[in-house]
Amino acid sequence: MTNSGAARPAIRAILAVGNPARERELREALIAGGIAISERCLDGASLVERAQSLDADVALVSSDLHRLSPATLLSLREARLPLVLLAEPADFGKYAGLAHLLSSRSSAGEAAKTMRQAAARGAVYAASPGADGGRPGGESYARGPDVEGRVLVLLAGKGAPGVTTLAIGLAEALSERRRRVVLVDADLRGGNVVPYLYLDPSRGLLGLGVDRYGDSGSLPVEEELQDGPGFMVLAGIEKPEAQRSVTAELATAAVRRLRELYDEVVVDAGEIVGGNSSAAAESLIRAADRVLVVAGAGLVAAWNAQCCVRYLREELGLPPELLGVLLNRREGRAGYGPREVEQALGLPVLAVIPEDRRAARRAIVEQLPLTVIGGKAARGLRALAAQLTEQATAPARAGKQRRWPLRLRPTAIGRK
Ligand SMILES: Nc1ncnc2c1ncn2[C@@H]1O[C@H](COP(=O)(O)OP(=O)(O)OP(=O)(O)O)[C@@H](O)[C@H]1O
Ligand SMILES: [Mg+2]
Missing domain, CATH: 3.40.50.2300 (Response regulator)
Structure with a gap:
């Protein structure tokens, strides 16, 4: 003293x-x-x-x-x-x-x-707060070294229904719930996370050349990470021409390493259209613990989502319990509701994120996640993060259980 x-x-x-x-x-x-x-x-x-x-x-x-x-x-x-x-x-x-x-x-x-x-x-700090600390319920922020994080892949069919917006918002909302989060921009058509968040385009996936495996056989991914608002980011590629540099091997090795370091690896896999998607994107989808298909509420958007789900199920062979739908940009009660989308896609709708033009515009201008801006879409994303966190932290239950609850009801989509 x-x-x-x-x-x-x-x-x-x-x-x-x-x-x-x-x-x-x-x-x-x-x-x-x-x-x-x-x-x-x-x-x-x-x-x-x-x-x-x-x-x-x-x-x-x-x-x-x-x-x-x-x-x-x-x-x-x-x-x-x-x-x-x-x-x-x-x-x-x-x-x-x-x-x-x-x-x-x-x-x-x-x-x-x-x-x-x-x-x-000096810069020497107690590992846990002292008597004045008020540490909540003995809960630990850090994960044990033996527990692997979870890979959440967000993707969509044709039509830009809001994958990047939701991936960024979900990453931020999960970090608010004390999950250690890294967001990976794996949209190999040229990702948008860098401009959405005012990041450095020169650091990211491309910096991880295939010859950069260390002695331990793992990629030095940490060196290419950068600070996002509350979470870390592995930026993607700016130019689609660079797509070939990101091999399936590189993408999966990066994600394998990141799940050792973080609780949640949120991946923006962009548009997945049969016949057009890359081997790297497909390998990331196969590595996912959850695949969240972003769908819009209109007829054409639902059609595009149906094509995407068909491809994931039939061509990539993903089981339905791995998949869930995020219904984005619903305006009031217009367009298809969650029940109709569930029926059409044969998958549960995990969240309905309302259209919120003002907040979305502000998020772009201020280069911040939608959840930081606030509003009704932010609330939908926070509810989704709460649901996902609950699933991740719930004690494993015995017996077989669906990963998502599925309630199928009659619907009009797809009727002749
Ligand atoms: N809930 C929402 N309310 C209002 N606007 C939204 C919402 N979600 C996304 N948007 C807007 O939709 C547009 C497309 O969003 P985004 O870039 O996230 O889509 P994407 O599916 O990633 O597209 P791409 O295929 O180009 O990567 C953006 O202008 C974004 O602000
Ligand atoms: Mg995008």
Whole structure:
């Protein structure tokens, strides 16, 4: 603990709080308490940059800072900058070992005190929160090394029904539920995850040349991952011409490695049309624990989804219990409802995501997941994430059980 004498040198701090009103309040109190603010950062990426280049003693960071993911916190820990993280006590378990934790409702005085202690202790953090931690129900954020993560492949037939939008939103919604998530852009026609999320196109699947197997025989996939909003991303290929570089062997090795590292590997496999799909995409579909077929609610969209499902079942030989449908962009009660789609496709509809043009447009402009924007489509995605998380964490039950509940009812689709 430092001496509280008058000659104590000022502590230089980086302030990365995001909310302007809260920042002002903290800033004034910290300065009055002898802490000099050397820099302020508005997002996770600039904080990492400053942490590596600046000679600060400590950083005060809010857990809701823009683009602050667990990977960002890991980079900050590597930069050896002591970090005080303001977070909801219910989330302390998630950040254990990554920062000194303080309730986001703490006063500026408490923040100053913790920052002084952090500057003295350095970037060494308790693996689990202490008495003030409020760790929720003993639940662990990290997965045991022997438990493999789950591969969720999202795909569709012709017609762009929203695969990428839902894959990104689902990845974010799962990460909100404390699942460690990586999103893989495996749309080999030229993926869109990079522009949807403002990422670096030069890092991703293509960086994993087939000659990059390490001594252990596994691909160094971690080197090609980048921070997304709450989850990690393995970007895809920008140009369809590069498709040939992504072999089936490479794609499956990457996903095999990622499922060792993450709870959920969400794959955007794009459009799957019989006769046109690549060997790499098909091998990823075969490696999936769940295949989520995105379908639109109109007649043509349902027709396209039917073609896709037929191909998955008859050509790739996927069993029905592996498959579920996400009915996207339903406008009110227009078009086909979930019961009719279930009947037409012979598969359960796991979620109905309503049309939400405003939120979808904002998500594109702000380069954020639909779930971060909020609205009715975001709510549908969160409900889906809750359902999937429940299935992943439920204790295995004895006996045979359908992976998805299937309720078939009479319908009009496909009638002559
Ligand atoms: N629930 C929704 N409400 C409103 N707009 C949506 C919704 N879902 C997706 N969209 C919009 O639909 C368009 C296509 O979405 P997206 O790019 O995700 O489709 P895709 O199936 O991945 O297409 P592609 O085949 O080009 O990869 C985008 O403009 C997106 O914002
Ligand atoms: Mg897409």
